[in-house]
Amino acid sequence: MTTDDRREPPVSLDAALERLPRSIEPGRDLWPAIEAQLEPRSVRPVRRWLWPAAAAVLLVVASSLITASLLRREPAPVARQAPAAPELRYATASFGPDQRLGPAYDAARQELAQSLAQRIDRLPPPARRQLERNLAELRRASAEINAALALKPGDPLLEELLLNAYQDELAVLASVQQLTAGNGSGTTIDATRMQL
């Protein structure tokens, strides 16, 4: 508004307003276009909940399959060279329904798991079974927290527990590598030849 506008008497403004039409008919029917815009929005909440639920189910199923396969595996005889352990493969680590932990984390995890698969046969069979059961337990715990996060996204307690669960898994993998590598004496320990 300029200074000149403010000087105009209010009467002329009222008269101008009076001359305006009370309503304006639209040139075309806008509703179909508006409805088309509204349609996807009504579907979105369903989709938003579908992905986390699907991811949670996938994680639980994957975890259960891994657990079942690990528990079914027979121990190798102590005095014979144990057969090569099947490569430990992990589902991509997720952090709740919408987040992935990224390729760098997955690569580090796979690398540790592959290295462990090469060394795991050097462990005494009871220790190996314990280790496999506990790795399955760690994965089951991560899957359970992920499923809870799908129901309660952004929960700080769940996020903290999940982060620590992933860290613990890496720590266990790294720890077992260290335990099977000897104490820096250069040679690795093969326990399958020992009378344990």
Place this chain on the structure above:
Amino acid sequence: MTRCSRAAFFHRARLGWPVLAWLAAAPAALAGTPIEERAPADPAGQVEVSNTAGSVVITAWPRNEVEVTGTLGEGTERLEFSSSGKLTRVKVVLPRQSSRVAGTDLVLKVPAGSAVAVNTVSANVTATGVRGSQRLQSVSGYIHTEAAAEDVECKTVSGNVKVKGSGQPGMLTVTTVSGDADLSRVAGEVNGNTVSGSFVVASGDTSRSRLRSTSGDLGLRGRLTPDARVDLESISGNVRLDLEGPVGAEFDVSSFNGNIRNCFGPPPVRTSEYAPGRELRFREGAGTGRVRLKTLNGDISVCNK
């Protein structure tokens, strides 16, 4: 016994006679070879021990030398024993090709101020009176040791860990996969991590304690120092904190799906009308310490005497 199997039995027996005769003639060859090694050692040197199966027993003594006795297991290639400068190495060497090797029992006496590092697979490890730092690792053997003021680190897969402290503050780190840990009279900083093992910690004055488990139960009993930081966390294991003496700390306790029981402070509250979670936050006394207890499914108990 059928005719066929009887014939096979006698055939095997005929083949077995020479073996039995050799066994009778050479009993010494079957018995474990005695070990007797000794070398001067630095009073604050490092002693490294590696033994796959059998046992390792280390005792501190007031002499500046390392002595190794015990029995070398049948089938073992040799015992490597070397001492140079501050480092003494004891290593049981296995042959490259052998179907069966018996465990070796090592008994070491080391200067009390030595730092010791032990690595085994199934051999049990026992250390007594060592005042230097300790790094003890075993896959399935147990580890029993005493902690003084120096750092102690124990690591196993399925072996249990027992540490008896002296009440002097130090740093103790215990990591197991499924092994249980029983830590008594420890003081200073305690770090524990397990998947399914149960950890029981009885401390004197606790300044820093951080225990974590996936499904194992965690228990800590002790006095909080004014600046204490206690952090116990489990996914599906139960967490229990029993405090002694005056308590001055802020408490942050929460469980997503478990119960919270506390003998002091306000009652826990539900985090949501529709979710099962509970939490408890309060300040006790001066409130200079920090206590965090967290679980997903496990129950939490916090009490003072």
